[in-house]
Amino acid sequence: MNTKTDKCIHCHRCRDNCAFLSKYGIDIGDTGRLKDLAYHCFLCGTCTSVCPAGIDGRAVILDMRRSRASSDEIRAIEKENRWLIAEKRSYIFSNWKYVTAGRAYFPGCNFPSMYPKTNARIAELFAEHGIGTIYECCGKPVAELGMKTDEDRIISGIRKRLEAAGVTEVITACPNCRAFYGERLGVRIRSVYDVMRELGIGNAIEGDIELYIPCPDRKESVWVEEIRPFVKGEIRINRNAQCCGLGGSAMKHEKEIADGFVRDLEKDINGRIFTYCASCTGRFSRSGLKSAEHVLAAITGTHEQPDIYKSFINRVMTKLR
């Protein structure tokens, strides 16, 4: 995969598979127009996965955002995203009081925000195995605005804190955190499902399930395999939606497209639909799709619905724990 758009053959595959590119009638190779619209992209990665020339469209657009954010335009970008930046540039609800050396549970900012009871249950079960919890934002929301200096500072800060605490394994509940960090923390990163399976925690879901794969796991589907031991029946993947609509903070510019994604998902749901990203379930619930359920709420037995009305207060509470 590369970010060299001169390899673009204008086959329109990216455009045909993306509601945003299609709305403006552009390909990833149409860089002039695309740069102006860089903050309208959901950063879902669909264009990357379909390009026959190996162009990483998502990375191309992220680079464009970085270039715009390192120019005079930064003030306008900061103004437009002031609430996100005020909370997450240096995460104001960060709480490392319960960190443990060795393994540590890292639920991210959105999972405890939407699923406070389920998160507390997981933290409690892990504590029984000597695993503490870190309340922190991974930094991806700020990074996706193109704020590279802040992104690097956030990652290096977390890396140093993990090192100082003697953490060698981070257990994530959020596919965004894991995809965003990759190898950058210098520690092993595992999903909560993988560790719960190893420790014999959690109940299996009866029967077949329908599953929506969040954008960061769409290509590799690593989490789907890790969830499989918790499902007694078959897993049917629902591929109807391009994104939940929250990706890349693009919704403020493209609300109609974002709402269209949820309607696309709804088309073919047979009963409940499961997913494993709290941002996605929160977004679906806010858009009126109430049949979406988080896998963790099912396997821990809380069957909690996303707490969309108190999500901010729930984040405050992670600081006060």
Ligand code: SF4
């Ligand atoms: S899919 Fe790739 S080659 Fe085709 S138009 Fe898009 S960027 Fe160009």
Ligand code: SF4
């Ligand atoms: S990352 Fe997603 S929304 Fe952005 S251009 Fe590619 S397919 Fe479209």
